[in-house]
Amino acid sequence: MNRKNYIINQYVKEKLKLIKIILIIMAVFILYCMIETARELRDFRLTKYRICSPKLNGIRGTKKIIFLSDLHNRMYGKENERLLESIKNQHPDLILIGGDMLVRKDGNSYDRTVRFLEKLPAICPVYCANGNHEQKLKELPDKYEQSYEGYKKALTACGIHMLENASETVRLDEAPVRISGLEIPLRAYARFGKKDLPLKEITDRIGEHGEEYQILLAHHPGYIQEYLEYGADLILSGHYHGGVMQLPGIGGVISPDFTLFPKYSGGIYREGAQTVVVSRGLGTHSVPVRLWNWPELIVLELSGTSEEM
Template sequence: MSNIYTRRQFLKKGLKSLFTTVLASSLGYFYARYVEPKWLQITKHTITHPLIPKSFDNIKIVQFSDTHIGHSFDIDHFRVVASKLNELEPDIVFFTGDLIDNPSIFPSPDELIPILYNIKAPLGKFSIYGNHDHGGYGSDIYRDVMINSNFTTLLNESIEIKKEKGKIIVVGLDDIMLGRPDFTGAFEKITGDHYTIALVHEPDVAPRVASFGAHLQLSGHTHGGQIQFPFLGPIITPPLGKDYPEGKFTIGATNTLLYVNRGLGTTRLPFRFLSRPEISVYTLKSI
């Protein structure tokens, strides 16, 4: 009788383990596919620096990135995100690249224009190219969408943002992977006298950006790896997104700050796990 009981007990335990594994796998798949990709996180950061003008004290910058519209991020969801951006009441908006996942096959880029246009930022909306914006012969598509959406797309150039008697400088580099980045041209007007923010899609060029005098670099590209494991972090990160996969870093002797935004969409695989989509809010503080 003991052998029969043991065999029965073994079978029950095995079936229980199998059921638990299947259930965990199913729940994990559902969570990573349908829950976390839309579980938006708003991260808030305070930026202090002696070169931030008094007139920019408490100015709010909002960064969004890597929507990859058309992969698993649809236009309706983009409307929801744009509404959330406006709820944050930004003074300045930065988009750091990869608007459409594959521009050459996306059927309706013009539908994005009113959504982007209705994002409000009294001191300006600025964008740069990501690798997907150039990919699939998408450079002109992206440029036209952003121009018609009242975004200023910075292509190896800088621009002044003025408020009262103060100003800050924003530098935008072309995409490092598929564009034609020109560091010297982008920073040629930078003297070091004004607080300077660099928009660069790929984060791993941060040491070079710091050497040109940027005080803050904002990047995307990595998606935080999309899938992370506890204690291990991101399992796979893209080229030029391996050294700085997400979050805050201090770069070099210049103490340049780098923030890497996890983005909003997904690419290749429609999953996120322990890497929630992110909108970043930066509040400037004059000291």
């Protein structure tokens, strides 16, 4: 073998060795991702946020609010006993539900979810807004076998307050708090491209923002700027499931409407005096994948103006 052929053969061997190493690394990484995804789909984590406002100075000490979103019929233990126990252990003053607790598609009964939700009013007052899954059941009843009216009837019968483009005011000690549930037009949930959502369309649905501290349950976080313009003090959203995968310093990778690296994918965002909290959700649907993106039960600790933790 002449020197030229020897050099070529050595070069090929080195390249093949490098390719082999790369393939092994890729296989190990894929296996790790599969194991991590399976691990994250089995459990949830508790996420706490502290929120202070001078409008809440009537609160003596701190009030706890549980925020649930995007359960999608997921069960943590028999009849969701682990999730229920975690909620009870927080001793909340209010429970707020941000929608998509069920799956609208045929063959996905919401019965077990209803049985779980029916137990919540025994803990504290519960206020519930709809996500796109409930809203589609309601507005397109002939398309699905499940009944939105049956779902709503079961929840209201056990004492859950349904906020369908409606608001109710509660008092946390001496602080009045207005809780509003917003249902945006179904067109706004279309994939590939954001639709217009004029401010007037929001105010037509839930009225003007007033002087009270207002918590806005608005499921779709793609319209956070519009909700901020509306003026709500605390905006609670979900829908994006944390962007499937959470990258450090970047956030979620992709939203259900195929927006890459959505700005509000999961976490807390402070916008001047306003606060936005986007839940990474408690369940999944269609594509059961999570990576570095644990399902979460959110606890909001509200108080008057003070040094934030």
